[in-house]
Amino acid sequence: MVAYAFILPWVVGFILFVGGPIVASFVLSFFRWKMIAPPRFYGLTHYINMFTTDELFRTSIWVTFKFVLISVPIGQVLSLGLALLLNQRIRLLGFWRSAFYLPAVVSGVAGSVIWVWMYHVELGIVNNGLALVGLEGRNWLYDRELVLGSLIVKSLWNIGIPMVIYLAALQGMPQQLYEAADIDGSGEVSKFLAITLPMLSPAIFFNVVMGIIASVQTFAEPYVMTKGGPDNATLFLGLHLYNNAFHYLKMGYASAMAWIMFLLIFGLTVFQFGLAGRWVYYEGGAR
Amino acid sequence: MVVGNEAVPTTERLHSVAHTRPSRLRIILIGNRFQPGLIRLFAIYAILVVSAFLFLVPFYWMVNTALKPANQVFTLPPTWIPKPVMWSNFLTAFTIQYETDPPVYNYALNTAIVTVNGVVSTLFTSALVAYAFARLEFPGKNVIFLGILSTLMIPFAVVMVPQFIIWQRLNWLDTLWPLMIPHWFGSAWNIFLLRQFFMTIPREYDEAAILDGASRWHIFIRIILPLSKPALAAVAVFAFVFFWNDFLGPLIILSTPENFTLTMFLANFNVAYRGTPWHLFMAAALIIILPCLILFFFSQNAFLKGITVTDLKG
Numbered sequence: 001m002v003a004y005a006f007i008l009p010w011v012v013g014f015i016l017f018v019g020g021p022i023v024a025s026f027v028l029s030f031f032r033w034k035m036i037a038p039p040r041f042y043g044l045t046h047y048i049n050m051f052t053t054d055e056l057f058r059t060s061i062w063v064t065f066k067f068v069l070i071s072v073p074i075g076q077v078l079s080l081g082l083a084l085l086l087n088q089r090i091r092l093l094g095f096w097r098s099a100f101y102l103p104a105v106v107s108g109v110a111g112s113v114i115w116v117w118m119y120h121v122e123l124g125i126v127n128n129g130l131a132l133v134g135l136e137g138r139n140w141l142y143d144r145e146l147v148l149g150s151l152i153v154k155s156l157w158n159i160g161i162p163m164v165i166y167l168a169a170l171q172g173m174p175q176q177l178y179e180a181a182d183i184d185g186s187g188e189v190s191k192f193l194a195i196t197l198p199m200l201s202p203a204i205f206f207n208v209v210m211g212i213i214a215s216v217q218t219f220a221e222p223y224v225m226t227k228g229g230p231d232n233a234t235l236f237l238g239l240h241l242y243n244n245a246f247h248y249l250k251m252g253y254a255s256a257m258a259w260i261m262f263l264l265i266f267g268l269t270v271f272q273f274g275l276a277g278r279w280v281y282y283e284g285g286a287r
Numbered sequence: 288m289v290v291g292n293e294a295v296p297t298t299e300r301l302h303s304v305a306h307t308r309p310s311r312l313r314i315i316l317i318g319n320r321f322q323p324g325l326i327r328l329f330a331i332y333a334i335l336v337v338s339a340f341l342f343l344v345p346f347y348w349m350v351n352t353a354l355k356p357a358n359q360v361f362t363l364p365p366t367w368i369p370k371p372v373m374w375s376n377f378l379t380a381f382t383i384q385y386e387t388d389p390p391v392y393n394y395a396l397n398t399a400i401v402t403v404n405g406v407v408s409t410l411f412t413s414a415l416v417a418y419a420f421a422r423l424e425f426p427g428k429n430v431i432f433l434g435i436l437s438t439l440m441i442p443f444a445v446v447m448v449p450q451f452i453i454w455q456r457l458n459w460l461d462t463l464w465p466l467m468i469p470h471w472f473g474s475a476w477n478i479f480l481l482r483q484f485f486m487t488i489p490r491e492y493d494e495a496a497i498l499d500g501a502s503r504w505h506i507f508i509r510i511i512l513p514l515s516k517p518a519l520a521a522v523a524v525f526a527f528v529f530f531w532n533d534f535l536g537p538l539i540i541l542s543t544p545e546n547f548t549l550t551m552f553l554a555n556f557n558v559a560y561r562g563t564p565w566h567l568f569m570a571a572a573l574i575i576i577l578p579c580l581i582l583f584f585f586s587q588n589a590f591l592k593g594i595t596v597t598d599l600k601g
C-alpha cells in the first residue's frame with residue numbers, strides 16, 4: 001500500500017496529462033472540430049484526406065523522412081568518429097570534449113537564430129568564409145535545393161550527447177579483448193570491426209533509436225529558420241501539424257496527424273528493434 | 288658438442304628476429320601498441336583542431352557580432368574582430384524595449400519561474416516514484432514500469448492538442464501555470480534514470496534502517512536521497528537545460544508578450560524585426576544561452592554522469 005502512495009503522483013499526472021490526452025487525441029482524430037462549433041463525427045475522413053487531398057501533408061512526411069534518414073546516420077558516424085578520437089590518449093581531453101558537447105546545451109531556438117545569422121547571404125560567416133578562399137556563396141536558407149541540407153548541417157552541430165555516450169561506452173570496454181587481439185597480431189581495422197563495433201552495438205542502437213524519436217519531432221529549427229519554406233522545402237511534419245492546430249484551429253485533423261507522427265516513430269523504432277537481434281551484441285548472451 | 292651445435296641455429300634465429308624488428312625511427316613515426324607514432328598523433332590532433340574549429344565557429348560568430356558597434360554589423364567584408372568592443376551591447380539588449388514589448392529581463396523572469404518550478408518538482412516527484420520501483424514490491428509493478436517507459440515513444444504532438452483544450456477550458460491559457468503544473472507529477476525519463484541509480488545503492492542500508500523502525504518515507508528522505516546526490520545533480524542539470532530551452536510548450540500556451548519566455552522572445556525577434564539589429568540580437572542570444580553554458584562548465588561531471596548513469600546493457 002505504501003508503494004502506491006509513492007507512485008501516486010505519477011499515476012495522477014499520467015491520467016491528467018498523458019493517458020487521458022492520448023485517449024482524447026485518438027477520439028478527436030475521428031472528429032472534425034475547429035473549436036467553435038461542436039465536434040462533428042468525421043470517421044476516417046481525416047486519415048483519408050491526408051493521403052489524398054492534403055498535398056502539404058505528403059510533402060511534410062517526405063521532408064521529415066529525408067531529414068531523419070540523412071541526419072541520423074551521418075550524426076551517428078560523426079559522433080562515433082569524434083568519440084574514437086577522444087578515446088585515444090590525447091592531451092586536453094576536457095577541452096576537446098567541451099568544444100564538441102557545448103552546442104548540446106544551446107536551445108533549439110538560440111542555435112537556430114545563430115545559424116540563421118551564419119547562413120545570412122551577404123553578412124553571414126559561411127559565405128564570407130567561402131569568399132576568403134575564393135568560393136562563391138550560396139543562399140543557404142532561401143534555395144529550395146539547399147535548404148534541407150543546411151538544416152541537416154545545423155543538426156550535426158548538436159551531436160554532443162551521442163558522442164559522450166559513445167565515449168563512455170569506449171572507456172568501459174574490457175582491455176583484455178584488445179590485448180588478445182594484439183597477441184594474435186590483428187591490425188587496427190580488424191580490431192575495430194571485430195571488437196570495437198560489436199561491443200559498441202548497444203550504444204549505437206540506443207543512440208539511433210533516441211535520434212529517430214527526436215528528429216521525427218523536429219520543430220524549432222524549421223519554425224525559426226525557414227517557417228517551412230522556401231516553397232515548403234522544409235515543411236516538417238511537426239510544423240505542418242502545428243500550423244493546422246494553432247493557425248487553422250483544425251484540432252481533429254491535427255490530432256490525426258499526431259497519430260501518424262506516432263506511427264512513424266513507432267514504425268522506425270520497431271524496425272530498429274527487429275534489426276537489433278541481428279547486429280546488437282549484449283555481453284553475457286541475448287536479452 | 289651436439290648440444291653446442293644445436294645452440295648455434297637458435298642464436299641465428301634470434302639474430303634474424305632482431306633484423307625484422309622495426310627501427311627506432313619507424314616506431315617514432317608509426318608507433319606501436321605502447322605508444323602512438325608521430326604521424327598518427329599529427330593526424331589525431333589535426334582532425335581534432337579542425338573539428339573543434341567547426342564546432343566553435345558559430346559561438347565565435349555570435350560573440351563577434353554581439354560585441355560590434357551597430358555600424359560595423361553591415362560592413363563588407365565583415366570585421367573579424369570587433370573594434371571598439373561594445374560591452375554595452377549586453378546592457379542595451381537586456382533592457383531595450385521593442386515597440387510596446389516588455390524588456391528582455393521580463394522574459395528572463397518568466398523563464399526563470401518555469402525553470403525553477405520544473406527542476407525542483409520533477410526532481411522531487413521523479414525520485415519519489417523511482418524509489419517505489421527500485422525498492423518496493425507491489426502488484427502490477429513491472430507492467431506499470433513498462434507503461435512509464437513506453438510513454439517515451441509518445442510524441443508531444445499527440446498530447447499537445449488535448450492539453451491545450453484542458454487549459455483553454457480552465458481559462459489558464461496565456462498564464463505560466465500550464466508550463467508548471469504538468470511537471471509536478473514526475474517525468475518518465477527521470478524516473479527511469481533515478482531508478483537505475485537507486486538500484487545500485489546497497490539494500491543493507493534500508494534493511495538496517497527498517498530494523499531501527501524507520502518508515503519507508505524516512506528511508507527515502509534520510510538515506511536514499513542523500514546517497515543519490517550525483518544522480519540528482521545529473522537529473523537537475525538536464526532538467527534545467529530542458530526547461531530553460533523549452534519552446535513548443537510556451538509557444539502554444541502564451542500569447543501576450545508580457546508572458547513570453549526567452550525562447551519565444553528570440554523566435555519572435557527574428558520574425559518581427561526584419562532589418563534586424565543583429566548586434567543586439569546576438570547579444571540577447573548570448574545572454575539567453577549563458578546560464579546553460581555556465582552550468583555546463585561548473586557541473587561537467589554531472590552532465591557526463593547524467594548521460595551515462597544508465598548502463599546501456601541494463
